Amino acid sequence: MLKAFIVLGLVSALAGVGAGADLLHRMPIYKWENSVKSRKNVMSEVAHLRGKYNVATTATSDIISGEPLANSMNMYYYGQITIGTPGVIFIVMFDTGSANLWVPSYNCTSTACLSHTQYNPNQSTTFVPNGSDITLKYGTGGMSGYLAMDTVTVNNLVILNQTFGVAVSELDNHFDNVAFDGILGMGFANLAEDSVTPPFYNMYNEALISQPVFSFYLSIDGTTSMGGELILGGSDPNYYIGNMTYVPISRDDYWQFDMSEAVLNGVTLCSNCQAIADTGTSLIMAPIDAYTKLYSTLDINPDASVDCSTVSSMPVLKFVIGGTVFGIPPSYYVLYLDGECVVGIQTMGTDFWILGDIFIGQYYTEFDVGNNRIGFASVSGAQYTNQANSQFASFTTIFSLFALLNIILKLY
Known part of the structure; x- marks a missing residue:
């Protein structure tokens, strides 16, 4: 009998953890690349990261200098969420280097806002005003706006009363030509501006996922737009x-x-x-x-x-x-x-x-x-x-x- 259990266990290990994988929540990740990528796009991404990590431009950090930056960056992996009731689809970049969710406002008139889906609180029956302002730095500028509370749905996981940023102005033209509308930060809660609870924490707090774990499978090969999966609630050993x-x-x-x-x-x-x-x-x-x-x-x-x-x-x-x-x-x-x-x-x-x-x-x-x-x-x-x-x-x-x-x- 012991021999049989050992054999069964090893066969299960060879086959992968199928039962556990079935409990995972899978968010399709799509890949967007600029039709014409250039060295300027790379430098734009470096500038974006300087703002994101609060690093000043100095002579020692600027190995390549004196060149105009492109108004878009290099590559993104993104997915769909909905905000409000009825839900409006937003394309967001899942970013482990930040911790706030934000999308453009309907009354934002910057080029970046006008070229993307905009959030209108007047059209959502579940909107709750917050009353606080928020500013996030990215690159040479960032976004400024206000905090709102509404229903946010990520891969059929419905987060009630999620607080997020609504951009009234986007100061960084790096967002003008990107494929996503906003950013969903997946960093630790300590990183979030204005002590906002990040969406992933609320997924776990509201028992929408069984474990406070998420994982990324990114596909960097191939020619299709399918870029992999964001797994919510654990990891998939099949990947x-x-x-x-x-x-x-x-x-x-x-x-x-x-x-x-x-x-x-x-x-x-x-x-x-x-x-x-x-x-x-x-x-x-x-x-x-x-x-x-x-x-x-x-x-x-x-x-x-x-x-x-x-x-x-x-x-x-x-x-x-x-x-x-x-x-x-x-x-x-x-x-x-x-x-x-x-x-x-x-x-x-x-x-x-x-x-x-x-x-x-x-x-x-x-x-x-x-x-x-x-x-x-x-x-x-x-x-x-x-x-x-x-x-x-x-x-x-x-x-x-x-x-x-x-x-x-x-x-x-």
Whole structure:
């Protein structure tokens, strides 16, 4: 009988946790990329992140300077929510680097507001006025407006009386041509402006999800607009191979954690570093010292471009997190933009790394609010610790389980 239970357990492990996955709430994530992406888009994203992380522009943080910015950024992953009764559909970017939900107001006249869906409280029977103003900084400007309370529905999860920002003015023209209407922040509650309870916290507080956990599977390959899934209430093991590597959160506002090391071609870029997982950027942002070493090692041009013919021979960028090596091959950290190859690793002078969609697209990421930790697992099964035999790594976990099963059967 013991033998039978062991066999059943191992077979279940091989098949994945199907029953648990059925309890998860799945939000389709769509991917939008500019029809013509350029180096200016990348620089616009760097400017946006400076405002988001309250980093001033300085000579040391401005490796590339003196160039006009594009009025849109590089890549976004977004989904649909509804606000009000009857519900109005808004397209929002799910951003783990912020914690407030906001959408444009019907009486906002900026270009960004007029080109997107706008919230009109007079047309919702469940609107409740709040009376407070709110200002959020993004890039060179941001949004300013007021707080409102209304019903917010995320993937059929109905949040009653959710407080959110309504933008009366959008000061940052980076939002003019983006595919989304607003932003739904998924950072820790401590990060939220005006002490507003973020939507995800209310999902759990109102028992709409069983666990205070969410996770992202982002698809950075392919040509379709389908960009993956935001999983609410847990993680789906069908999206990753092998075990999840967990590390504790070192600062509970951003999703910040300890990273043991970053290495490129044998050069240690940093040791005992801090990193933040941020779905609100497509880039990887490095501390200035690490970027200087990386810049020299990769022989990057002053305008952040590299010779496209050399990309395949570039080294893998390796991050050591929780004792596991997570590698990013050059085919992912070099972006092909408007006929040129641009390194998607930038700097803005911080002392921490920001791991955006270039990283998260490679590694399924679990954000565990309840246990104050973050987890990563390979989407493909390959950690890219080298550029050879990467497919072999995809079968490592399955092979190990079968080997363990064989040993146990012999013992019994």
